[in-house]
Amino acid sequence: MDYDAIIIGAGACGLMCAVQAGFLGKRVVLLEKNDKPGAKILISGGGRCNYTNLGATDEQFISSNPHFIKSAFKQWTVADSINFFETYGIYGAEKTLGQLFPDGKNAKDVVNVFTSLCEEMDQQIICGAEVLSVEKGAIYEVIYRANGKQKTLQAPKLVIATGGLPIPKMGATDFALKFAKQHGLNIVATAPALVPLTITGKDEAWFAQLSGNSVFCRVTNDKASFEENILFTHWGLSGPAILQISSYWLRGENIEIDLLPNANIQEVLVTERQRNGGVQLSTLLNRFYTKKFTEALGKFLPLTKLIADLSKAEMESLTQTIHHFVVKPAGDKGYDKAEVMRGGIDTNELSSKTLESKKLPGCYFGGECVDVTGWLGGYNFQWAWASGFVIAQHI
Structure with a gap:
């Protein structure tokens, strides 16, 4: 011995x-x-x-x-x-x-x-x-x-x-x-843990079209919150913020994503209306996101509308979409990833x-x-x- x-x-x-x-x-x-x-x-x-x-x-x-x-x-x-x-x-x-x-x-x-x-x-x-x-x-x-x-x-x-x-x-x-x-x-x-999350069903195509896009976000559930990049993929979500929250996520739970954590979209709109209310919402959002990502948000927002013409309901919808984007992952990529x-x-x-x-x-x-x-x-x-x-x- x-x-x-x-x-x-x-x-x-x-x-x-x-x-x-x-x-x-x-x-x-x-x-x-x-x-x-x-x-x-x-x-x-x-x-x-x-x-x-x-x-x-x-x-x-x-x-x-x-x-x-x-x-x-x-x-x-x-x-x-x-x-x-x-x-x-x-x-x-x-x-x-x-x-x-x-x-x-x-x-x-x-x-x-x-x-x-x-x-x-x-x-x-x-x-x-x-x-x-x-x-x-x-x-x-x-x-x-x-x-x-x-x-x-x-x-x-x-x-x-x-x-x-x-x-x-x-x-x-x-x-x-x-x-x-x-x-x-x-x-x-x-x-x-520290694993990418998958999206299936009716939302799958929306996420897949954004594959390769990376956005700085705040990702939250009822246990934790992280501010880092998320990465859209052809099968769902990855990137540092998603990997972090995955360790606290259980199947069946939602996660909430703030797509603009360092600004308040309502305040941005108010300021922009005072400056130039005649620009389209898409033009404003392109300052923060890639053109492809802005276009994808068109599923939820009236991108061609002038910001001066946005209704109260549309303003609320904008706030929900940008600051409280809710995702329900189907699962994760498993131990391989x-x-x-x-x-x-x-x-x-x-x-x-x-x-x-x-x-x-x-x-x-x-x-x-x-x-x-x-x-x-x-x-x-x-x-x-x-x-x-x-x-x-x-x-």
């Missing part, structure tokens, strides 16, 4: 855990199903990797126990993430809303930080490893297959960091959820201070498989780094 712990999953959480364990003089082995580590890191942000967010707190996360991550975030802060990556040559360039991307580097460089450190500290990463079984006795025994051979590893501690269900083609599996269920741990219902998974292993099953299972001593769960889901913009990576660090202190 040469290892202090076996880590199943060499994604963000598993890699950080291995490196931090190495700093403490602990030896671990990582088993990764894919042919290389960090598969999801490599595709994040279009290969640029938004690796944390300057504004990350526990408030940007969805969980059945929203206070659960406070302990982990005290132990490993955003500043810790920034300092860690800067130590190894990754400096952050801030983009929209506090998102940090590697300045002049990319996702490959982020993964290389971990693989290089693992190599230096003799933390073994075994890729192409399919875990066949895990047995718990006095120690943990993991049987896996790699390169056509079946092998066995033993260690006193086990870390499950296999991620969630999104993007099956990247190797995503339900291993963590199955393992947890098998050992009596409760699972909070899972669903795709989702960035993360909502739900997962119930946080009540884990110690918030160590992330150790209360029912399985010596077994730890971190990253996306836990019922902790962050907003779009580097938050989920911050949770992965923090949970990996916390677990490393205790294995």
Whole structure:
């Protein structure tokens, strides 16, 4: 038994855990199903990797126990993430809303930080490893297959960091959820999150005609509100604001879109009437939207009418359409297109201070498989780094 712990999953959480364990003089082995580590890191942000967010707190996360991550975030802060990556040559360039991307580097460089450190500290990463079984006795025994051979590893501690269900083609599996269920741990219902929403039925053609149009909006439901771009597609809605609200949306619910969040269309009309009431409504709207989008609004608005001639009812209709545009999505694009998974292993099953299972001593769960889901913009990576660090202190 040469290892202090076996880590199943060499994604963000598993890699950080291995490196931090190495700093403490602990030896671990990582088993990764894919042919290389960090598969999801490599595709994040279009290969640029938004690796944390300057504004990350526990408030940007969805969980059945929203206070659960406070302990982990005290132990490993955003500043810790920034300092860690800067130590190894990754400096952050801030983009929209506090998102940090590697300045002049990319996702490959982020993964290389971990693989290089693992190599230096003799933390073994075994890729192409399919875990066949895990047995718990006095120690943990993991049987896996790699390169056509079946092998066995033993260690006193086990870390499950296999991620969630999104993007099956990247190797995503339900291993963590199955393992947890098998050992009596409760699972909070899972669903795709940070995922595009679909529109079907009578409204489908209207949305499809706008495919490619992007509009800065405020998107709201009874749980949350986000101001960012939405993107119209041939099957529905995407873009940052839609991905954000999708994590709070349930099938059958409406969402409301303010198509002009930084202005009041009634005030704009009053001002324009005083200036020149002889312009058409379409001319006014073209100041804010593409011509194609304005034309599409003609389904709801009298675009050819002069703004001086708009009736009270038409003014009210304009306000409703621009500031309270109601959409009822049919569904979402599923795990193939989702960035993360909502739900997962119930946080009540884990110690918030160590992330150790209360029912399985010596077994730890971190990253996306836990019922902790962050907003779009580097938050989920911050949770992965923090949970990996916390677990490393205790294995």
